Amino acid sequence: MRASQTLRHLIGPIELLHEQAGPRLLRLTRLGIFALWIVKLLLDPLWRLAEMPRELFQPVGILALLPASAINELLTSNGLAALLVFTLGVLVLALTDKAFPVVATVAAVLLTAYSSLIRSFGPAVHTDIVLLLAVYALAGFAWADWIALKFGGKKSLPGASSYPLITIVAMLCLSYCLVGLSRTVAGGLSVFTGDTMEVWTIDASLRGYYFNTNIGWHVPEWPAVVFMLRSGLPFITLFEITAPLCLVSSHYRWIFIPVMFSFHLLSLLFMNIFFFDDMLLYLLLVDWSRRYPALRAPSHPERA
Amino acid sequence: MTNPARAPSRLHPAIVFAIICLCLALIIWLVSYAVPLTLAGQAYLLLIVLLAFRYWPPMIRWVASMPVTHRVVFGVLIGSMILGHYTLNGRTYFPYVVWEIFPFAHEDDPVTCREFIATTESGNKVRLLVEQLFPSIVQIGPLDGYSAETTEHLARVLAKAYNQQHPGDPVWRVDLMVMAVKLPPPAGESRAQPSCELLKRYDISSGQ
Numbered sequence: 422m423r424a425s426q427t428l429r430h431l432i433g434p435i436e437l438l439h440e441q442a443g444p445r446l447l448r449l450t451r452l453g454i455f456a457l458w459i460v461k462l463l464l465d466p467l468w469r470l471a472e473m474p475r476e477l478f479q480p481v482g483i484l485a486l487l488p489a490s491a492i493n494e495l496l497t498s499n500g501l502a503a504l505l506v507f508t509l510g511v512l513v514l515a516l517t518d519k520a521f522p523v524v525a526t527v528a529a530v531l532l533t534a535y536s537s538l539i540r541s542f543g544p545a546v547h548t549d550i551v552l553l554l555a556v557y558a559l560a561g562f563a564w565a566d567w568i569a570l571k572f573g574g575k576k577s578l579p580g581a582s583s584y585p586l587i588t589i590v591a592m593l594c595l596s597y598c599l600v601g602l603s604r605t606v607a608g609g610l611s612v613f614t615g616d617t618m619e620v621w622t623i624d625a626s627l628r629g630y631y632f633n634t635n636i637g638w639h640v641p642e643w644p645a646v647v648f649m650l651r652s653g654l655p656f657i658t659l660f661e662i663t664a665p666l667c668l669v670s671s672h673y674r675w676i677f678i679p680v681m682f683s684f685h686l687l688s689l690l691f692m693n694i695f696f697f698d699d700m701l702l703y704l705l706l707v708d709w710s711r712r713y714p715a716l717r718a719p720s721h722p723e724r725a
Numbered sequence: 726m727t728n729p730a731r732a733p734s735r736l737h738p739a740i741v742f743a744i745i746c747l748c749l750a751l752i753i754w755l756v757s758y759a760v761p762l763t764l765a766g767q768a769y770l771l772l773i774v775l776l777a778f779r780y781w782p783p784m785i786r787w788v789a790s791m792p793v794t795h796r797v798v799f800g801v802l803i804g805s806m807i808l809g810h811y812t813l814n815g816r817t818y819f820p821y822v823v824w825e826i827f828p829f830a831h832e833d834d835p836v837t838c839r840e841f842i843a844t845t846e847s848g849n850k851v852r853l854l855v856e857q858l859f860p861s862i863v864q865i866g867p868l869d870g871y872s873a874e875t876t877e878h879l880a881r882v883l884a885k886a887y888n889q890q891h892p893g894d895p896v897w898r899v900d901l902m903v904m905a906v907k908l909p910p911p912a913g914e915s916r917a918q919p920s921c922e923l924l925k926r927y928d929i930s931s932g933q
Contacts, residue, residue, distance in 0.1 A: 437783040467861050472886065474878040477871070482819030537819055542855075543865040545815045545822055553820050558802055565794040573792055580787075584795050587787070588802055595803065598774060599767075599810045599824035606766040611830040616908055620831035623906045627838035627919060630856045630864060638836075638906045638919055654827070665774055669781065 433672030439586040441710040443718040447582040448518070450589070450705065454555050455515045457701060458532060461549070462509050467535075468502040473542055481545050482537040495538070508535055522567050525560035532556055551596050552698040555589045562588070582718055587668070590705050594664040597681075601661030613658075618650035625692035637691040646691075657684050667706055674706050738780055746773055764811060771807065835905040839868035839924070841880055843887065843896040853883040853899065858890075868901070876901060877927055884929045901925040 439446070480492065487495070494500050508531040515524045536553055540546065562585040569575055604612055611617075619640055626637025640646050660680055666673045682700065689695040710716040749772055778784045788796065809821025816822070841853040855865040868876060880899040888895040904919040 435783075437787055440783065440787060465861050466859075469859055469886070470861050472882055473859060473862075474875055474882055476875045476878065477865075479816070481816045485817070533820065539861045539863060540816075540819065542859075542862050545819050546863045547822070547824065547826065548863055550820045550822065554802065554806070558798075561798040561802060562795060565792070565798045568794045569792040573794070575792070578792065580790050581795070583787070584791060584799065588799055591803060592806060595806055596824055598771070599806075600826050602767045602770050603810070603823070603825050604828050606770065607763040607825070608827075608829045612827065615830050617827065617830045619908055620833055620836055621827050623836040623908070624831070624833075624838060627836065627840065627904050627906065628867075629840075629852060629854045631854075631860055633852075633854070633857070641906070641908050641910050662770075662774075665778070668778075669783070 431672065433670060435669050436671070436708075436711075437587065438590055438668050438671075438674075438706070438708050439583050439710060440580075441717045442583040442586050443710060443716055444582050446710050446716040447586060449716075450586060451518070451521075451559055452516060453701070453704070454552065454559065455512050455528070457552065457698065458528075458556070459509060459512050459516075461698075462505060462512070462535070465505070465539075467505045467539075468498045470501055470538070470542070471496055471498040477542045479541055480537070481540045483533055484537045484541060501538075504531070504535065504538070508532065522560065522563040525556065525563055529553075529556045529560045547596070548696055549698040551589075551593050551702060554592050555702070558585045558588045558592065561585075579718055586705060589702070590668060591665070593699065593702050593705070594667050597661040597664035601658045601664070604658055605662065613655045616647075616651075618654050619647060622650065622691050625694060628693075630693040632689060632693050632695055634690055634693060637693065640691060650691075653684070653687075657681075660684075671708060678703055678706055742776065742780060745776060749773070749776075764813075768811070835907040837903055837905045839901060839903050840921075841868075841883060842900045842902050842921075843884060843929075844898045844900070845891070845894045846897055847894050849894065851887070851896075853880070853887060853896075855879070855883065858883055858886040873925075876925070880927045881929065884927075895929075897928075897930040899927045899929055901927070 475496065478492075478496065480487070484492065495504065508528070511524060511528045511531055515521070515528050532553055536549065562581070565584075566578055566581050569578055569581075608617075622637045622640050626635065626640075629635070640650065657680075660677060663673075664677065667677055682703065685696050685700060710718075749769055788799075791799065805821050809818050810824050812818055812821075813823045815825075843851050843853050845851060855862055868879075871879070880901065884896040884899050901924045902921040903924055904921045906919045
């Protein structure tokens with residue numbers, strides 16, 4: 422009996438994250454996501470890609486559907502600058518909440534084109550994909566709200582603010598879960614038992630990226646770091662596979678956040694890779710509306 | 726006339742869940758003759774995760790509270806991610822891509838990598854990194870994947886970009902080097918830099 426009580430205490434309350442979220446929290450999330458994209462684009466000298474050798478350009482995603490003449494126009498300094506300025510304009514408009522379904526949909530298309538473009542000169546890396554999918558969720562649920570109110574005969578949608586928030590967290594957790602499942606099943610035991618992590622670390626460190634600590638290739642000389650990397654991979658993979666528990670368990674979230682945050686910081690230190698956008702999306706792993714009544718849905722019974 | 730109340734199920738939900746998992750395992754085992762086990766195994770584990778949520782009361786309540794349009798949006802967003810993953814394709818259906826990070830073991834020893842090392846007018850050695858000179862690009866492919874012409878073109882483009890940012894100390898020469906790090910390190914050897922070997926030299930000062 423006591424053991425089961427202790428176990429229950431350890432597991433903590435099992436409640437759906439953001440179930441009580443109200444319009445204010447959704448509004449803040451929209452502002453945060455679009456503001457983050459604006460900052461990313463403001464820091465990006467996209468027009469300089471016109472100088473890159475065209476032989477390296479292998480179109481990704483929707484860019485492969487464009488005719489060669491359109492790609493040629495796009496890959497000029499003017500074409501790239503126009504895409505950047507137009508996308509920034511639409512993102513700023515999305516901050517105002519005016520005609521949000523239309524503006525968010527245009528923003529989603531433009532950001533997809535932008536994200537595809539910057540990946541067309543190399544591998545389609547996973548950074549900021551969930552941030553892009555978050556824009557899809559905001560746009561998709563804004564249309565769903567509009568349709569339900571216009572054609573569904575409803576006067577209000579009490580739980581509507583929680584839908585995009587829970588979906589964004591679900592997509593973030595699903596991305597981790599798929600990474601973990603893929604590594605476990607496709608890689609098998611050999612990934613976890615050999616020197617996989619040292620090799621990946623040295624490879625990433627030798628290549629160098631935007632952030633460049635230049636220490637990862639020293640890893641084989643440091644037995645303690647080798648031990649940490651080897652033992653850390655199965656540990657992190659377990660957290661990745663069980664990431665969907667973040668949707669339901671606050672106790673799990675308070676373990677998940679520092680563990681994965683440390684993992685991402687170590688990836689930056691030894692491999693020069695940083696998932697900056699995912700780190701900011703971790704803010705959505707906090708159940709703000711349970712802590713602050715002002716962020717709850719007006720009709721929610723627990724609203725103070 | 727009211728419907729009689731439904732008799733409660735005699736089986737505990739955990740037992741139902743276990744039976745479903747076993748049935749799914751059987752199906753996966755049967756289809757694994759036609760579908761690669763890596764796909765079937767991932768699908769099986771993912772189905773277990775999804776099933777756990779399917780039978781979790783707060784999730785049922787939340788999904789049931791959604792209007793139909795919202796359910797469609799939720800289903801399309803999550804379903805597309807899952808389908809994208811099972812295409813095993815990282816480019817065509819972007820942003821619905823295969824989610825693979827460190828998915829297999831490398832057997833390389835030593836680990837090698839090609840890199841551009843530039844020599845400036847004052848004699849300084851600098852690494853020319855695409856991701857730093859063109860920050861839009863998150864990651865470039867390995868340099869050994871390109872033809873000799875493309876590699877030379879890239880070296881000149883990088884030198885030009887570097888010179889625009891450092892007009893006081895421009896690049897005169899770019900060396901294509903292959904860097905190598907041994908696993909484990911040779912005994913008693915302390916390394917300040919990875920060992921490197923010159924593959925090709927490009928003269929930039931001539932403006933060619």
